[in-house]
Amino acid sequence: MARYNPKEVEPRWRAAWEAADIFRASEQSEKPKYYVLEMFPYPSGRLHVGHARNYAIGDVIARFKRARGFNVLHPMGWDAFGLPAENAAAERGVDPAEWTTANISSMREELKRLGLAIDWSREFATCDPSYYGQQQALFLRLWARGLAYRKEGLVNWDPVDMTVLANEQVIDGKGWRSGAVVERRKLTQWFLRITDYADELLDGLASLDRWPDKVRLMQDNWIGRSQGLRLTFEFSAEQPVPEPAASGIEVYTTRPDTLFGASFIAISPYHPLAEQLAASDERVSAFIAECRKGGSSEAEVESAEKLGFNTGLTVKLPFDSEWELPIWIANFVLMDYGTGAVFGCPAHDQRDLDFARKYALPVTPVVLPTGEDPTAFHVKQEAYVGPGRLFNSSFLDGMDIESGKAAAIARIEALGQGKGAVAYRLRDWGISRQRGWGCPIPVIHCPSCGTLPVPEADLPVQLPKGLDFSRPGNALARHPTWKHVDCPDCGAAAERETDTFDTFVDSSWYFARFTNPAAAEPIDKAAADYWLPVDQYIGGIEHAVLHLLYSRFITRALRDEGLLAPDEPFAGLFTQGMVTHETYRRQNGEWVDVSAVELSAEGSARRAVLRDTGEPLIIGDIEKMSKSKRNVVAPADIADTYGIDAARLFVLSDSPPERDVQWTSSGIEGSWRLINRVWAEFDTSPAEPNTVDVDALRRATHRAIKSITAAIEGFRFNSAIARLYEFVAVLRSVRPAAGDLSGAAARREALSALARLISPFAPHLAEECWLQLGEEGMVALAPWPVYDPALTRDDEVTLPVQINGKRRGEVRAPAGASEDVVRELVLRDPEIVQRLGGAALKKIVVVKDRIVNLVTG
């Protein structure tokens, strides 16, 4: 039989699948539906093995579920707007649309080469007007619902990418793409009211039992619900109260129990009161300017000194109108959390303590740790945040912290000066981007009519051709004609909004569009009702609080708009690990491309040299594949040598899919060997026959079916492949002789199972084996093998025998043997008897079918 030749086999089967159109999904089916989706790719130009792993995981699920009798939807599309296209345009003068389209074409070919069971008829890109026009329609509906609004506010400005970023896109004070330190700017921007859904998004996490705990925890932290009190400190009498005359300063606190420890009020430099004072007092405006200078990077925040300015104004403590507190402006108070004002309790909050020590404000402890003397307890440089009893606190004295909180809230509410309240870390989602390659926000600004929606009949608002990306900034805004438009209401000259949507808007509903990408409406309700939610979603954990939170929010918003039925978009989520690779450097530190490296081993030491020159190299760390480290491997490179099935097997075999996997050339060779061993089993040419233990072979087959099925269902693909290795090892020693009919039948059963069991992982190989076996049709359409439970059970088991917890021997016993029977067997076993050496038995522990433990005195 010919050697297995993936270069010939793989394209042939891909053509056969395509010709038969077997992966097209239809809503007309008696079978239960199953929607499996991988996060769609950004068309950067080239596929790397990280993509390959992501899509291979989804493909295993898609093929497995199809074989298990589900009506499977497995679509693919392109997250096609975004900055890399603009950067390419700026660097090479190409049109972003053309650059993107060309990338999509080449990546589509590479993806198809992976042999994925995808319904390509549903493909779309987010930069297609037929998609983004519908997105504009969706936005207008959300706006009409009151879920979108425009406001001037402080935003994160990325000075390199020259655009605003959402909070979720600022990592450690830096832009998530550019890495530039983000500045605070005051701009008028569009926001979506994700905070309206904060409670629901938080509570909904509990229902996502097929999501990783880690992701749920991260979203929980991100939403950051805290329980506390909003209360107003009234201004003291007889002082100039700034206009508009508020009665006092509203603060939010999670520690109302410590109100009697208050020694100052601190407001944010961005607080309205601070800004009013600044208007009439140069010292205030100078101070505010000073505060705003500081950056927001982690290092800067960490080292930033607390700065304060005493306004001279005072407020009264709610419980005691004689007790006055000064109002300070402080640089550490955030405007966009709570009310932008806090009361300072230095004894029990480290930030307040630092501030109080610097400005010589009083430090009054009100929580007494257990065992401390109330007259001797002092707070020095470290605030006390532990448990204890309240003291120095009037009516709260003697209470623990929790009762004190409740009592303080009750009293404040009774006084009408505040109310128990929750606060969230989550902020509304800023969606305006000052970029030209994105979905235009469908809005017109008219000098007399204000901000108006583009009439639905005029959608989509299309991007113009020929934008100039050669200069930094928003190419759309400086286009000579595009923004000039007549007001839809009064007909006067007006201007289009020139900001575009954050690309995370594009990806927050695409999974719904896949259910009918040709629909004239944004979402075809019937198709969406049939397919949604996505049963299994697969992607990187880096989107834990970005895409995955936005999509949950949009799904709820569209549900309330009547466009979707489910609360949650993704019933199951799987976050796969990265593909990493060793790195190599020359002696001068220069990175060397992994393809130029030759590895060898001398004993247990490994050596790396440049293949062409033999120059010795330094073997560096194992790192995420990146262009700069030159450790990227492309699936295409692998396919040329070993075929794509070997690559698929390898990325799934070496570690569980949620963990990182290290790409190695020796690893891919191991997978290649497995492929050849499997193929060799389907060889029909005569081999040296032997006596077939039919029962043992059938048991091995049925056990393989059972364990591999369970492993796939549990996302333990590495374990499934390990079981395949074992099964193949069993098969290769079994060659029925001519005339051994029962042996031949058992072997055929085994091979038929093997072809189907390996088909989700190595689909091309499986088809070729299936054909070789002479089975009907394609293995891609064959049902999953079913095991006979009777054949997966043992008649006899080996029981290890322990003496005082140490293994000292074993006995064979019938499966399910009773304790008495096993005891008898053990005590008659000569080796055990000898080991016991006549010691008195205190106890015998028999665990059925597992183990025996003899405990001596």
Place this chain on the structure above:
RNA sequence: GCCGCCGUAGCUCAGUGGUAGAGCGCAUCCUUGGUAAGGCUGAGGUCCGGAGUUCAAUCCUCCGCGGCGGCACCA
């Protein structure tokens, strides 16, 4: 600082309250008409350290040590 994950063979990693595992690497041998190779056999372990629970702990609990990730002036 808060929250979480990880630590098992030389490497990369599975696994289980009850017999210590895989791939690669390494060693021995066989084959050289499965040959850009293939195969047999084997060596190799303080399951990070300590204490506790248990008849029995790599696994459960607690305390450390080391590595990694998320959040962070969120009141």
